[in-house]
Amino acid sequence: MHYPDLSEYSYNLPFGLPGVINVGWLSRSHEFSVGSVSQEAILELEKSVVSRRANQTRGFHICELCDAVKPVRLISASGDERLLGSAELWFPSLGGGPVYVAPDLIAHYVRVHGYAPPDEFIAAVLAARTATKWNPDEERRMRVHAAFVHSADSMQRGGKTPPLGG
């Protein structure tokens, strides 16, 4: 699944979620920005694969850039092993900014393929270290629910159906 960086998040939804922003949804058929990312940010992204996980699915998305047939394996600094490609990472909004959502493969894209996410995303990832109680799955449920309620309300008032996202 490809989404441009900083587009509105709408994965598996009939509309986008306001204030929720896509980062790192790369595919082989779209160019992406390449550059250096600090080691601190790379390590934090690898930790986030465990701590910021949401919307786990059953299947695995294979890295299209690797031309591999098996899911990507991430070995963390502490030696834990994990398969990537079946969950999202959600990073909270601090100071009124947006919530960022990336596929967990972003940890691999950055380290192995030289992907450079937008600066504002890296800043959010590092700032999010202080938000230890923030629950990504709960945040997703809340925001999806709010968007559906809003959508039902506007249809009842005779408003137009929101455009399909994605």
Ligand SMILES: [Zn+2]
């Ligand atoms: Zn790859």
